[in-house]
Amino acid sequence: MTFTRPSFRHPSQPTNSLGYSRSDYEGTISTLCAGCGHDSISNAIIQACFEIPVEPHKVVKMSGIGCSSKTPAYYLGKSHGFNSVHGRMPSIATGANMANRDLIYLGVSGDGDTASIGMGQFIHVLRRDLNMTYVVMNNGCYGLTKGQDSATADKGSKSKKGAPNPFESIDLCELAIQLGAGFVGRGFSGDKQQLVPLLKAAMSHEGIAFLDVISPCVTFNNTSGSTKSYQYVRDHIEATGTFDFIPLQQEILTQYEEGTTQAVTMHDGSVIYLHKNANSPDVTNRRKSMDILEAEKEKGRLLTGILFLDPESSDTHEILATSLSPLNTLTETELCPGSAALQKINERLR
Amino acid sequence: MNRIERTNDFVVRFANVNGTGSASANNLFAQAIFKMGVPVSPKNIFPSNIQGLPTWYEVRINEQGYLGRRGGVDLTVAVNGQTLIQDYNEVLPGGYFLYDSTKKLPEVCRRDDMTEIGIPLTELCNAAFSDPRLRQLLKNIIYIGALSFLLDIDFSILNDAIRNQFLKKPKLAEPNLQALEIGFTYARDNFPETCGLSVHKSNATGDAILMDGNSALGLGAVYAGATVVGWYPITPSTSVIEAFERYANLFRTELESGRKRFAIIQAEDELAAIGIAIGAAWNGARAFTATSGPGVSLMSEFLGLAYYAEIPVVLMDVQRTGPSTGMPTRTQQSDLLATAYASHGDTKNVLLFPCDPKECFDLAADAFDLAERLQAPVIIMSDLDLGMNDHISAPLVWDDTRRYDRGKVLDAAALESMPEKWGRYLDVDGDGICYRTYPGTHPNKGAYFTRGTSHNEYSAYTEDSGLYARGMQRLLRKWETAKTLMPAPHEKTCNPDAPFGALFFGTTSHAAYEAVDALAEEGFEINTLRLLAFPLRQEVIDFINRHGQVFVIEQNRDAQMRMLLINEGRFVPEKLHSVLHFDGMPITADTIRRQIKALLPQLSIPHGQKECLPGVTP
Numbered sequence: 001m002t003f004t005r006p007s008f009r010h011p012s013q014p015t016n017s018l019g020y021s022r023s024d025y026e027g028t029i030s031t032l033c034a035g036c037g038h039d040s041i042s043n044a045i046i047q048a049c050f051e052i053p054v055e056p057h058k059v060v061k062m063s064g065i066g067c068s069s070k071t072p073a074y075y076l077g078k079s080h081g082f083n084s085v086h087g088r089m090p091s092i093a094t095g096a097n098m099a100n101r102d103l104i105y106l107g108v109s110g111d112g113d114t115a116s117i118g119m120g121q122f123i124h125v126l127r128r129d130l131n132m133t134y135v136v137m138n139n140g141c142y143g144l145t146k147g148q149d150s151a152t153a154d155k156g157s158k159s160k161k162g163a164p165n166p167f168e169s170i171d172l173c174e175l176a177i178q179l180g181a182g183f184v185g186r187g188f189s190g191d192k193q194q195l196v197p198l199l200k201a202a203m204s205h206e207g208i209a210f211l212d213v214i215s216p217c218v219t220f221n222n223t224s225g226s227t228k229s230y231q232y233v234r235d236h237i238e239a240t241g242t243f244d245f246i247p248l249q250q251e252i253l254t255q256y257e258e259g260t261t262q263a264v265t266m267h268d269g270s271v272i273y274l275h276k277n278a279n280s281p282d283v284t285n286r287r288k289s290m291d292i293l294e295a296e297k298e299k300g301r302l303l304t305g306i307l308f309l310d311p312e313s314s315d316t317h318e319i320l321a322t323s324l325s326p327l328n329t330l331t332e333t334e335l336c337p338g339s340a341a342l343q344k345i346n347e348r349l350r
Numbered sequence: 351m352n353r354i355e356r357t358n359d360f361v362v363r364f365a366n367v368n369g370t371g372s373a374s375a376n377n378l379f380a381q382a383i384f385k386m387g388v389p390v391s392p393k394n395i396f397p398s399n400i401q402g403l404p405t406w407y408e409v410r411i412n413e414q415g416y417l418g419r420r421g422g423v424d425l426t427v428a429v430n431g432q433t434l435i436q437d438y439n440e441v442l443p444g445g446y447f448l449y450d451s452t453k454k455l456p457e458v459c460r461r462d463d464m465t466e467i468g469i470p471l472t473e474l475c476n477a478a479f480s481d482p483r484l485r486q487l488l489k490n491i492i493y494i495g496a497l498s499f500l501l502d503i504d505f506s507i508l509n510d511a512i513r514n515q516f517l518k519k520p521k522l523a524e525p526n527l528q529a530l531e532i533g534f535t536y537a538r539d540n541f542p543e544t545c546g547l548s549v550h551k552s553n554a555t556g557d558a559i560l561m562d563g564n565s566a567l568g569l570g571a572v573y574a575g576a577t578v579v580g581w582y583p584i585t586p587s588t589s590v591i592e593a594f595e596r597y598a599n600l601f602r603t604e605l606e607s608g609r610k611r612f613a614i615i616q617a618e619d620e621l622a623a624i625g626i627a628i629g630a631a632w633n634g635a636r637a638f639t640a641t642s643g644p645g646v647s648l649m650s651e652f653l654g655l656a657y658y659a660e661i662p663v664v665l666m667d668v669q670r671t672g673p674s675t676g677m678p679t680r681t682q683q684s685d686l687l688a689t690a691y692a693s694h695g696d697t698k699n700v701l702l703f704p705c706d707p708k709e710c711f712d713l714a715a716d717a718f719d720l721a722e723r724l725q726a727p728v729i730i731m732s733d734l735d736l737g738m739n740d741h742i743s744a745p746l747v748w749d750d751t752r753r754y755d756r757g758k759v760l761d762a763a764a765l766e767s768m769p770e771k772w773g774r775y776l777d778v779d780g781d782g783i784c785y786r787t788y789p790g791t792h793p794n795k796g797a798y799f800t801r802g803t804s805h806n807e808y809s810a811y812t813e814d815s816g817l818y819a820r821g822m823q824r825l826l827r828k829w830e831t832a833k834t835l836m837p838a839p840h841e842k843t844c845n846p847d848a849p850f851g852a853l854f855f856g857t858t859s860h861a862a863y864e865a866v867d868a869l870a871e872e873g874f875e876i877n878t879l880r881l882l883a884f885p886l887r888q889e890v891i892d893f894i895n896r897h898g899q900v901f902v903i904e905q906n907r908d909a910q911m912r913m914l915l916i917n918e919g920r921f922v923p924e925k926l927h928s929v930l931h932f933d934g935m936p937i938t939a940d941t942i943r944r945q946i947k948a949l950l951p952q953l954s955i956p957h958g959q960k961e962c963l964p965g966v967t968p
Binding site: 055058072073078080081082088090093094095096099123324327328332334336337345346 | 600608613635652
């Protein structure tokens, strides 16, 4: 059956600076399992878009195939969406972005969709630094086909079926940093406090912003032996430091103590304030970011927050030097060389 | 010995080692003949290799304008030791064999039914030039110089062509001009009155151009307003993208900023290549990809999505010999089934069949209009022969009043003024084609979620069997609409009462027309239909119904077009007779003529029509 949300809204619900209320960013009712981590991420996306704020119809939401890839129906009902084929969201996103550089591209994928069938497309969309936010809802298993281990399942982790995973696990964040992604972060679906600003910062980054969000599968991978269960993640989580995302031209209300805060200005002029404690790493240094990820892994800790940030990163349109006018707005006048030019070509071919 | 003596009608074959610069020298030869106004058809027969393997360049010269491969060689220029004996033996009796006599011919080369023309190319070259790298290249130019004398090719045309080629580096022109002269002089001094083949100036080419099909496809896409390209390198389609890029850089670079009004993404594989094109087309840009057979296989999943989600994407398939890697540098028309029904589930795709560069250009431009009108994939079926060889063609034409047909797209104003609820997959016009919107069009109208899973008329997810079936039926309605929009076939009727018809398409056409003319001279009258598109227009059905027996001529083993005809046209299989050729070389007129003649005696001809068939007992 098709689910719809009642259209009645409380008349006094708050609106953002663009005049939209939070409900304007909602989609249809989720059909995922009750308690699914993905629903929390969908909610965080709604909250982030409401807070930034973005115009809902200026967002393009894309996905591949799997539980996670169903979620774009559950948020941003006023946006165009594209549920493509398994593992191929990055190519659809690339084409869509090339066609119109003026929209905001938000792709969601799963660990199967990204780390296995879509690995080729994942690493190449990183390489070409497409201006998009790429969110992996990472539960370490294939939910929609009933719980097989995925390539991000940790070695030794046990899913509902009980057998420990014998294969090495792929760390998507390390890959993303290595391949030159300008913004790499990791979140946890159970930590909205961190996830919402993480999404807001990612969506404001120019170039590719990659977010690996650990999102427990309550049905197939929330067991005591799983490293992607709610309990395990809560027990082993470590953050790079807290941070605030300050969108463009907004007053900074909080004052930070000198020396404890690093301000990183994004391309559009918005700022991320990283609050450091004694142990928090410098996330603008790629080599250090890789080191710290490995070090935490050795300790059995899962590092979250912004893992790497390159404020100088570029994007595919800049690399290719494409027109500042969206290509899909160009007409015969700008695109067709006309008959006179063709006559000259004919002459040269005689 | 009966020397072959012909003017403006013969075949020259060059046997070279690839990677030695022979291609540009041989090209110079073909260009010179074209510039003398004589129709010429060069075919490059090359290995899947960069350097060191045998390669041939076969040039047919024919004043009547028959441009298919003829078969047989009248003059061979043999400069490849690896294939020397084979090349020697393949010259037709009465023909000519030009070889590098610096080294003696092997003992086994003892024919007295042809003329040997030994020119010490290496010796002459080494005596005149010292740079070893240049020597290899200039040896080729020396034989071109010799051919200029032997075949009466206007020497000034060759001279001018070289000067033009090195316009920016005049210093390099000098040794080339010298090499031409050396060859010419040696042939004049040693082989006067030796060669009975000759090229005379003519007006037979008229205003024709000489161009390869891939350049025409790329240029067509520029004219059609394509802005986004996703691609993955694969022979023989790569030069489509190279041509698009070359012309787009020329015509689509913004003067002030230097920014480009196009985006070309070299993808990680063909899956991504077509994904990029689909994503861009979905978002309102004209987008395409080009590939060959193996790429089509990889793109098949996405083609199914584009068919079902109704996204206008253009795919250019430059076919080569399969299956698998097959013979990657040889030609075939063997992707018909793989494209017509590409993808899982019930799918049918539009195919277009160009036969020369002008049609490549025209159909490339039409493909984008058709794709957007039909909101469906459109596949242009070229092949290696058309794509990578130069062909004589009518000049390219563009009508400046032509407007792109962007199909049924709603803008903000249209959405605003709609009285009823808009449905992405709601067939309001009854032609099976619905209205679409681009992302970002309107703040609260026209957004929809595109999906390959079952959707209702409003693009919402559904697993309702009835809704799914209704959607699939509507796509069939769209297929019926597509039939009316396809380019019309070209028919040639030699006798309205003739019982025989021949149907062919693409590069098979040139050899087929020649074969049909030859058969007509022998008294066998055959009407022809050159197919330009799939699905089949009514004219195609009528043509087959009108003829008792129809020869279906194609370049693949399994008679794929015949299968499509039987399947889509519901014809009695017995009336469609296959004429097939699939060895990777372009089909020849002689092959077609012989196969048809062999079929004729077995065919039952309706009473009263047998007088059209001299010598055939019904």
